[in-house]
Amino acid sequence: MARKKTITREHILSAVFEVISTEGFSGFTARNIANKMKTSTQPIYLEFKNMDELRNVFIDQVTAGLRNEVYNQSYTDDCIVDLIVNYVKFASENSVFYKALFVDNHDSGTKLNKFTRNLFYDKINQDDVYAKLSDEVKEAIFTNCWVMSVGLSSLAASNRAKPTVEEIEVIIKNVIEMSKKHPKVSLTKLK
Structure with missing residues (x-):
């Protein structure tokens, strides 16, 4: 009779989460x-x-x-602001895990970049205000908001700042307006 498997796929994935949440991908x-x-x-x-x-x-x-769980929370009437508030909250509440996923250099970085880009475009293309913008303006908003959100999240994850929803909303709306006025932005590594 074969031995019953006691360590399942779920056990292993849970252990991976524990390792990365405490040691980052170096562990x-x-x-x-x-x-x-x-x-x-x-x-x-x-x-x-x-x-x-x-x-x-x-x-x-x-x-x-x-x-499905983190980035679907609503705080404002703006899908981009909500996305970034959720990103900053995630970084603040899960600092080591956030840094491991989104700051440290590792083999899944490109996959996470694509996830972030796709999620952003999914959100704005379903929004009546943003969907009608030109591709150039959408790309400028994405790039500028991503750079700003990583900065805010890094500050929150390191306890150097704890931006409120209202503060994030003002900052991101300013970034969006600037991006609409000056859409010539490109960072090839973000693609």
């Missing part, structure tokens, strides 16, 4: 994850082909959670 090793579960690395490799597959599944799980 993303099979040994560290196994240590969190108090087991050998064998269950990890029974569930996942390799560490790249595990990281990709984890990032997919994280982005689904961010999309």
